[in-house]
Amino acid sequence: MLQRKSNIFLWCVAANILVLTLLFTHAYIEQKKVLPSLVQRINMVNDLQLTDLSLFTDARYTRHPSMADLNTAFQDHPLSLEHFPSGTFIAPPRHLMRNGLD
Amino acid sequence: MVWIEKQRNILDFALSSLLRRWGKNLALVIVYTLIVFILASIFFLSHSIKKEASIVLQGSPEVVVQRVIAGRHELILERYMDDIRKIPGVLAVKGRLWGYYFEPATGANYTVVVTDASREKAGSITIGAGVARVAGVQKEDTMPFKSSDGTYTTLEVADIFSHESELISSDLVEISEEDFRKLFSIPEGSFTDMTLRVRNKNELNVVADKIRRYLPDTRPILRDEILRTYEAIFDWRGGLLVVIFTGAILAFAIFAWDKASSLSFEEKREIGILKAVGWETSEVITMKSCEGIIISLSAFLLGVILAYIHVFFGSFFFFTFVLKGWSVLYPRFTLIPYVDPYQICALFFLTVAPYTAATIIPSWRAATIDPDSVMRL
Secondary structure, rough: OOOHHHHHHHHHHHHHHHHHHHHHHHHHHHHHHHHHHHHHHHHHHHOOOHOOOOOOOHHHHOOOHOOOOOOOOOOOOOOOOOOOOHHHOOOOOOHHHOOOOO | OOOHHHHHHHHHHHHHHHHHHHHHHHHHHHHHHHHHHHHHHHHHHHHHHHHHHHHHHOOOOEEEEEEEEEEEEEEEHHHHHHHHOOOOOEEEEEEEEEEEEOOOOOOOOEEEEEEOOOOOOEEEEEEEEHHHHHHHHOOOOEEEOOOOOOOOOEEEEEEEHHEEEHHHHHHHEEOOHHHHHHHHHHOOOOEEEEEOOOEOHHHHHHHHHHHHHHHEEEEEEEEEHHHHOOOOOOOOOHEEEEEHHHHHHHHHHHHHHHHHOOOOOOHHHHHHHHOOOOOHHHHHHHHHHHHHHHHHHHHHHHHHHOOOHHHHHOOOOHHHHHHOOOOOOOOOOOOOOOHHHHHHHHHHHHHHHHHHHHHHHHHHHHOOOOOOHHHOO
């Protein structure tokens, strides 16, 4: 059965597609599994009145991008350049790129 | 059946042809897989963080009102609460107390918050798992905090937030109102900002407009804006990672285009021989397209599988150094695997289709030349 090269290739593709399907099934199962803990986290955000994820703790405008001053990222000095790596990894909040006050 | 058998024979021939130049083609598949892997990893990571933020932050305040002085966030006074309460449609106004505490011993920044649950519990704190890790403390240990007047306040760790909630609570220190005011010398009647609840959700913008008009030195931030912020900052087109990898992707595109769109002398000769032994132009083109599909499809499937494993099983270790930035305190979390089918389809059409299409034109050109003249080259 595996004597022909095309058979070997088609079996490899089928195996890859199967693995991919299994991984996407894993994603679906995990999404269902974490629902209770997700609800818990929503309640926690509500109870603690949080506004941001604690992903980047190096500067206040990366820790709380949604609460950042309107003059971020030039807040330290009018000519200072952005110096935190995470500040360059994330794009500026949309409200900071609009003209005028939101 | 005859048609299928014919296609399989062409596929067999295409595979043999690729194997004759296996070194070159293997290098191409490896680089191709790497590019798909990087792109798919960025897609998976940004989409999952964005999705989780959009779900979890549904619980965030409907409206936050900040006071702004000289472009800077300033403490807001209690009288603002009274003014806001008078706006029709406002259901409740609450002063929020929160701030940052820099711990010189570890170099970490904590986010200190006062909540309804902790307001009255003077002397004790609840900390995030990240704080516990960095400070090396456990439940019932004590943590010293340096007040703004230089004195030290020692607080007992009453509890630690669960590890599952690290993405939102890693750097949190939940503290009582009394301790917070003492620590940062914040006078009674002043708050960091305010949160509102509005009776009718459709009136949120109207209420925000009124706040701006009545209290011009304030800035209302709606929940929708908070959610949009996360939508924007993790937009895959906006990240620095994509900017860095754009160079690599372009270099690969040139390499792949050159490889796919120009035939070597050997390949031209091969096509000439095939034509001489009776292959039709359409069969030659099918064979060349098969070569393109074999390379690009293999790279796409392998790249996406490896990216999924990297992001959701391997805690995106290749990107950790960028995500961590200069943070001393970084949450340890496992992402919920949210996969966007649109992104997978886009990646498929961006990687498989162009490469396969690029192989067709030069092989059509070579296949339409007289076999005799091609073999004499």
